[in-house]
Amino acid sequence: MSSSSAHKKDATTAAERARSLDVAAILQGDRHAFEELVRVESPRLFRVILRIIHDEDEAQSIMQETFLQAYQRLDTFRGESKLTTWLYAIGINLARAALRKQRRYQTLEEGDIEGLQPQFSKGMYAQKPEAWNPHKITEEADRRRLVHEAINKLPEDYRMVILLRDIEELSTDEAAEILDISNGAARVRLHRARQALRGLLSNHFE
Amino acid sequence: MGTFSNLRRHIMLTCQDVNAFIIDYLEDTLEPGLRERFETHLKRCSICNTYFEQYRKTIALAKETGDTSPKPPAEIANATLDFLRQHLNPDDASSRNA
């Protein structure tokens, strides 16, 4: 089942990270331990930030600012979450603030997202889902571009949860913590986001 | 009675219920009885089955967009370390260590 393989993957990643990061030393302000954190986490953090703001130079400077702030604010880390979750929360908040200044992307609105959810009548699907034709878009590059564009159409809150949970494969708990919402709220948002994305993709795959 | 409750167990979930449980099913947080009813419904209802497969395909397609790495990892890390060295006073770090 895909859910159990996703769990397995999460566990491996966590173990790998635990092996190379000396969190206690990082928290004591040990420069070398912090540098290791930078080496281990910056490629992925860069990717996440880039997906939020779509500009390599800006993503790089936001990521650098993230590590700087993290280092300067290490004493505010309370140890209730993983250090990396805390780090990602700083980075994602900085990226979202930058995004709000940019406002380059025209995204869907809440009403559009509602319209992309399946409708039910007496407990049954009001509209039968059409089968997807997997050969409709065979070129992988085309398919990726299409899906990428569809994700970018989602309102920010929905895009974030897809990015953290489905693309970066963080756990729902971690995604909820980074977004500062409850696990239940994260699940509701994730479900709506996936259903909206499915609806957008249906236009291309049916 | 046995047959009736057996039947009830299988027919009680509506398609709308199944839809609402998709996320819990995939997160593996449905209690076993419900999980079984969810799976039974999927086996018997082609509409829910089609929807569920598309839902999973959507997740896989989203995941696929993340496989591209824009820059070599070492380059990104080194640029960040250079930046931090410029912005953090070396005395700062040693005083924190003390």
Ligand SMILES: [Zn+2]
């Ligand atoms: Zn059904």
